[in-house]
Amino acid sequence: SYLLKLLWLKRDSGQYWPSIYHTMASPCSAMAYHHDSRRIFVGQDNGAIMEFHISEDFNKMNFVKTYPAHQNRVSAITFCLASEWLISTGHDKCISWMCTRSGSMLGRHYFTSWASCLQYDHETQHAFVGDYSGQITLLKLEQNTCSVITTLKGHEGSITSLWWDPVQRLLFSGASDHSIIMWDIGGRKGRTLLLQGHHDKVQAICYIQLTRQLVSCSADGGIAVWNMDISREEAPQWLESDSCQKCEQPFFWNIKQMWDTKTIGLRQHHCRKCGQAVCGKCSTKRSSYPIMGFEFQVRVCDSCFESIKDEDRTSLATFHEGKHNISHMSMDISRGLMVTCGSDRIVKIWDMTPVVGCSLATGFSSR
């Protein structure tokens, strides 16, 4: 059996101690806490979700019921009090929504791969589901059915985290391809912004609407705070060409031009700033270009390199060292606190109030 340690209370000594223990049949894999009703939903590796009610003094927890939500590991949970829906995704490749009054299954929708993360718009009943194939599916949930509105494709690795901001109607996605994409749903123009500043899998993201900052954490312990309160530029689509769009030399699959001009074909690269297909010789320089989200140096063609001024390289994000493999992160925006959990079984609480140069407030181990 597994011990679920819930509710770490800060004692007078300043140390944190778990105030409630509960024995589980299988490891906990996802959790959702509804603050106002003090209901907590704990998803497990075996696919079940257990609901508990927490006492007013936070010293007792009463078991309410178990939901047979999935056939395999629960990956994300959301609870909607207005509709009394418990919405979850799992490694059985599905999203399910269940009624918390009756405990019965309302609907299910299957994807082609493991559903890894979930965001829900309570007002419009839209669910965003990220999966292991790198796709994000937007669904409209009804009482017993659902319809797929669209799929968002842009990542080259599994989606690890999603954040929906219902006010600005922005969706942020973090992925194992180390990048973050901001999908401007509210803008209705298909605008996407790419954010590249992590050197490992992005594992958790949180958008602070008030200050228009995005906080992201990666598996190597990197914490980035992105300034989203400036007009950023979209990264270009990569252009396709059979020859270098600068020097016109053929790429290696362009056998006809290679034969006609008796030249050896070159490898194709792409300039990150203009998107042109270029050869290595025409793109020898590297530069950061933060306005397009490139916080570290990327390949640019020689003419784009010339066009980038020193002030264009000013970073539009701040980077901090989490010093553990961050697998989960949560923010208490009202108090400016961030909690990170690592695969090292350490939980860290961060004071994020001086967001630039955030300081470690306190840390405690789960053992």
Ligand SMILES: [Zn+2]
């Ligand atoms: Zn060239």
Ligand SMILES: [Zn+2]
């Ligand atoms: Zn270029």
